[in-house]
Amino acid sequence: MPTHESTADGTATRERTAGETAADGEGGPIIEAVGLGRDFVRSEGRFLRRTRRTVSAVRDVTFTVRPGEIVGYLGPNGAGKSSTMKMLTGILTPTSGSVRVAGMEPSRQRTRLAREIGVVFGQRTTLWWDLPLRDSLTLTRHLYRVPAAVHAERLAELTELLELGPFLGTPVRQLSLGQRMRGDLTAALLHAPRLLVLDEPTIGLDVVSKSTIREFLLRVNRERGTTILITTHDLGDVERLCDRVMVIDHGRLAFDGGLTELRATVPTPRVLVVDLVAPAPAIEVAGATAVRVDGPRQWLELADNPARVIAAVTRQHEVADLTLREPDIEGVVSALYRGGRAP
Numbered sequence: 001m002p003t004h005e006s007t008a009d010g011t012a013t014r015e016r017t018a019g020e021t022a023a024d025g026e027g028g029p030i031i032e033a034v035g036l037g038r039d040f041v042r043s044e045g046r047f048l049r050r051t052r053r054t055v056s057a058v059r060d061v062t063f064t065v066r067p068g069e070i071v072g073y074l075g076p077n078g079a080g081k082s083s084t085m086k087m088l089t090g091i092l093t094p095t096s097g098s099v100r101v102a103g104m105e106p107s108r109q110r111t112r113l114a115r116e117i118g119v120v121f122g123q124r125t126t127l128w129w130d131l132p133l134r135d136s137l138t139l140t141r142h143l144y145r146v147p148a149a150v151h152a153e154r155l156a157e158l159t160e161l162l163e164l165g166p167f168l169g170t171p172v173r174q175l176s177l178g179q180r181m182r183g184d185l186t187a188a189l190l191h192a193p194r195l196l197v198l199d200e201p202t203i204g205l206d207v208v209s210k211s212t213i214r215e216f217l218l219r220v221n222r223e224r225g226t227t228i229l230i231t232t233h234d235l236g237d238v239e240r241l242c243d244r245v246m247v248i249d250h251g252r253l254a255f256d257g258g259l260t261e262l263r264a265t266v267p268t269p270r271v272l273v274v275d276l277v278a279p280a281p282a283i284e285v286a287g288a289t290a291v292r293v294d295g296p297r298q299w300l301e302l303a304d305n306p307a308r309v310i311a312a313v314t315r316q317h318e319v320a321d322l323t324l325r326e327p328d329i330e331g332v333v334s335a336l337y338r339g340g341r342a343p
Ligand SMILES: Nc1ncnc2c1ncn2[C@@H]1O[C@H](COP(=O)(O)OP(=O)(O)OP(=O)(O)O)[C@@H](O)[C@H]1O
Pocket: 040, 041, 042, 055, 056, 057, 075, 076, 077, 078, 079, 080, 081, 082, 083, 084
């Protein structure tokens, strides 16, 4: 028996058919990957010496994403992020394991799945290059068969949130990168998908545009309950947005957990920044190593309790100011990439 259900904003209904499971947003995971793998066969060499080599872009990756989560999918270049995203959205078929998204098998139910997910690739646009942004957004209404009144209401809301008004009439080719990205996000959300898959959505943007997009995504997640899976090399995105990160390296999942856990996985020392009243040689105290000296300012990597180190420093030196810096996520992630697989 097909069942009816509402979309996130309760404005449309649809039928669930055979092939979709119940584990698609009603308490179950919205993404479920089990032993997922993808190999590519590459031809190498020339003419008669041509050989075929199999490259495993993704190997035995298992994870679930629950509705309402914002998950960062990180990894160095060539780690397998895009290949995974392509399998989740049905562009690529897995060569091993399985994946279900919103209860569907992406490569076999791609058209149907498209109604449940929104996809944005930072380096490409889904908008029509020569058309004014408004016309592109109207065309997506027809693609997803969104009723005109519902579409108009959503477009008005997104136009306000993303401040699209001044350039709705501008051809997409004339938009700045930040404006185009706001247009792409609108196009991806007009059909009120339950899952938003973002591949580098802030690439090349200035700090203000990045911040606008991050705050917007947080709002979409909070207010509509939209699940977000995001790949990014910008760790500012991760710190601002993600409850959880997955790190992929050489095709394998190297880490899956919260940011605090990620910091603990790769021990990166905290740093005490000491401003002395006057320049001095590197400070020598037990439990800390001076790693940088710049005039009166020194950076001490802590191996011991900061309170003990601070007490020792203030006993030996005249201190103008002290700041304790937690390891930034950038340092942690690059240590994780350098060190290969996490425990
Ligand atoms: N169509 C393809 N044919 C052959 N090899 C491929 C193909 N697509 C990806 N690969 C290989 O699979 C591996 C993973 O690539 P993928 O694009 O998934 O990495 P990525 O993590 O997205 O990298 P980046 O951060 O640079 O975008 C790489 O070694 C890549 O060369």
